[in-house]
Amino acid sequence: MWRLMGHKWEERSFYSYRPVRPSDLEILERIHGDIFPIRYESEFFQNVVHGRGIVSWAAVDHSRDDGRSDELIGFVTARVVLAKDSEIVDLLNYNSADTEWSLVYILTLGVIDSYRNLGIASSLILEVIKYASSIPTCQAVYLHVISYNIPAMHLYKKMSFKCIRKLPGFYLIDGQHYDSYLFVYFVKGCRSPCSPLKLLMVVMRYIRIGFQSITAKLWNDERKVGRWSRCKEAHSLI
Numbered sequence: 001m002w003r004l005m006g007h008k009w010e011e012r013s014f015y016s017y018r019p020v021r022p023s024d025l026e027i028l029e030r031i032h033g034d035i036f037p038i039r040y041e042s043e044f045f046q047n048v049v050h051g052r053g054i055v056s057w058a059a060v061d062h063s064r065d066d067g068r069s070d071e072l073i074g075f076v077t078a079r080v081v082l083a084k085d086s087e088i089v090d091l092l093n094y095n096s097a098d099t100e101w102s103l104v105y106i107l108t109l110g111v112i113d114s115y116r117n118l119g120i121a122s123s124l125i126l127e128v129i130k131y132a133s134s135i136p137t138c139q140a141v142y143l144h145v146i147s148y149n150i151p152a153m154h155l156y157k158k159m160s161f162k163c164i165r166k167l168p169g170f171y172l173i174d175g176q177h178y179d180s181y182l183f184v185y186f187v188k189g190c191r192s193p194c195s196p197l198k199l200l201m202v203v204m205r206y207i208r209i210g211f212q213s214i215t216a217k218l219w220n221d222e223r224k225v226g227r228w229s230r231c232k233e234a235h236s237l238i
């Protein structure tokens, strides 16, 4: 971002990202109250600031000279969940015989009005993606967005999240139901079953099975007619 420093315009990043701390409690609650239509329990905020089952990043503007350079201007909160217990288990390369796969679920993301469109939410999402990528068992980051939140949907699409499904009436706010969209970002090359890589693997598997059954048929025919005995060895190598 460009800012006038003395007589010169300089491009610098004025924002830094750190975990949310207990001293952020009041402002964290205030911003959530200001920007979300849903009310969160005070237990949620306690869990965020104390890192109890929730990971979080705060954005601060360290160029502020009003003594508030460590004050939250944005945040993201997330939780690690078991893939097998999640609603997107059907989308994963999930094999129950394998490791306990996990996912990172974004709970809340917000930036205060005066700091929007400066790339802060994008940076916060990148922090979450980096964190998810550092967990060996993590397959994806996912979240829900209320259907009328166009800026958030643009943002997630820009960050390469895929809109996977629509959940009719998912949210109940002031007695009214609202649809939600489910967005997923697959980490470390994990893909949904419909990805090109997965499709290629499926095609390869069918080709191999087809090839094996042709070979088996030839082998049976060979046994029937009692010839081409050397093919037997070749078959065992396929």
Ligand code: ACO
Binding pocket: 035, 036, 106, 107, 108, 109, 110, 111, 112, 115, 116, 117, 118, 119, 120, 121, 122, 123, 143, 144, 145, 146, 149, 150, 151, 152, 154, 155, 158
């Ligand atoms: N209209 C359309 N797209 C927008 C808008 C807008 N008014 N504002 C941001 N975007 C999208 C665009 O794709 C934009 O990309 P571009 O700059 O290349 O055009 C991108 O967001 C910019 O991203 P950032 O600057 O990183 O986003 P920002 O810091 O402004 O924060 C956010 C975006 C978090 C959605 C902010 O507007 C906000 O706090 N809104 C209220 C709370 C909210 O909706 N949170 C997300 C709910 S979903 C959840 O919490 C899981």
